[in-house]
Amino acid sequence: MLADGLVSFGFDCRVFQRPAALLVALAESQPLAVLLDDAGLESGLAMQELVQRLSRIGNWPMVLLSGSQTIVSQIQLLRAGVSDFIAKPCDASKLADRLDALLENNEPVPYRVLVVDDSVASGHWAQKMLEQSGMQAKHIQDPLEIFLWLQRYKPDLVLMDIYMPSYTGDEIARIVRQHPQYDGLPIVFLSTETRLGHQLSARRMGGEDFLVKNNDVEHLISTVTIVADRYRRLRRALTRDSLTGLLSHTHFTNRLQSELFLATQSNRPLALAMIDIDHFKHVNDNHGHLTGDAVIKSLARLLRHAAAEPDLVGRYGGEEFCVILPDTSLIRAAQKVDEWRERFTAISHIAPDARFTSSFSAGVAVFEPGMTVRDLIEQADQGLYRAKEAGRNQVGLAKMPGQR
Structure with a gap:
């Protein structure tokens, strides 16, 4: 059983x-x-x-x-x-x-650390120490590039030099904190500063901790590990849907915004799929809400493992899901989603009184230059509507330019 x-x-x-x-x-x-x-x-x-x-x-x-x-x-x-x-x-x-x-x-995913330090030697030292401990690290010298790399690298923690030419680390930290999506991102300051008063002053500007440069490697690794782990756990609790473990509506939309930015910067294709379980009300009415929850969780798990990475999938609402497909054309995205549809229809769900199968309909759209997040979601929703109109249990495409 x-x-x-x-x-x-x-x-x-x-x-x-x-x-x-x-x-x-x-x-x-x-x-x-x-x-x-x-x-x-x-x-x-x-x-x-x-x-x-x-x-x-x-x-x-x-x-x-x-x-x-x-x-x-x-x-x-x-x-x-x-x-x-x-x-x-x-x-x-x-x-x-x-x-x-x-x-x-x-099988834990390595922590990602963004090292912001104008010194090549110091930045490379920190990056090397972190990588030797099993983490992933990226060093940038120009603090003004921080937002570009926050979008592109999606770090679990920022390790920032406190004293840099033209701009100080605490000033950059205060600017980062102005953006709601980075309000909780841990920032650990790294400096030659040993005076406690100055360290505490910098931490009040938005830092989680203060480490002395080239001092104690074990202290560096331990601090980064503890702070990054705490951030991941807190972020998961705040951003995930409680039933499925997928990104909630709001946080999925934020991730989609980030992916659109990267697609624009790299001039690469990006597709979006909107998925809706067919006749879900009948599942709840005929088999009960606990069985309905199990069906939702089974699809969520399938999508989470089928997607390029788990955080590209979100529960958009009720029995509706969204999946981001980076570097994927419209046709290839439709083929992938159709493969997921076939796998889902093959699953046998168990209710207290019966066994049954379920299906989903999906709409797929591709990002075009000038589109907003809302535009892309509406296009995918249009494809979903076409799939339902055609009889459900299939994948519909958003209208291409010039298509009736």
Whole structure:
């Protein structure tokens, strides 16, 4: 039952009753995760011994469905290699959420740091130290280019020299803070300044912390890691839709604005898809709102993993979604969305009283010079309207120039 439910959320699942069959399968292919439940396990093999054997074969998350494990037994299983415990009873929806979170933590995206320093040597030193610790870093010398690189690089943190010719770091920080989309972006000052009073004064101008240049590499890495991690967690909580984990309407629109800017700067194509689940009211009326939520989450998960990156997908409202497709022509975007449509229609959803499938209609538009965010959304919405008019469960294109 759990495997069937996970399949409806886009997971590919295989079920084993015998540990030997599981071990053979793992020797042939690498899973994203292994879910263990000692209830129904056909073997005298102890769970702890099985976990130890699995740990020797490969390095993947191991999740144990746990009824009533004692603290001592949980610690022993953690030492053996269990990654997470999930209390029973557990439904597929909650399990999918936990697996997504576990997999995300297992493969973390490196922090991105923008280093703003007029000194080539100092900037390169900071960039090198950050990259050696596993982060991504970009050094710029001209502080007036900061907004260009905030748009292009989308950093998790700005590491800024406090004393630069013509402009000081705290002045640049105050200007950055004038823009609502960067109001919470962490700025850590980097300088040779050692006087505490001056450091505190700079922090009052918009900085999260103050580090002394070329002083302590471990302190630099630790501070950047802690501040960037806190920012990511806070940003996720504030910008994400609670049901799907996708960007909310407002923050998706902000991301689209940023992508339009980049498309204009680089003269590259950009497409937008607007997606709406067909006859969603019937799903809620016939199977209940909890089942409706599960259908929404299954499509959200499919789109999140199919898109070039998760933050290019947003929940636009209700059962409606938007996806940004950078470097994609109108026709290629329509082909991609149609592939997603076929994958979604193949998913079997499970309701308390029945199994059923669902579908979506979509509209696709491409960015043209001079378009605003609103223009592009309206074009994609026009394509969606054409798809619905033609009978739903298909992809409609926005009208091209000169097309009737």
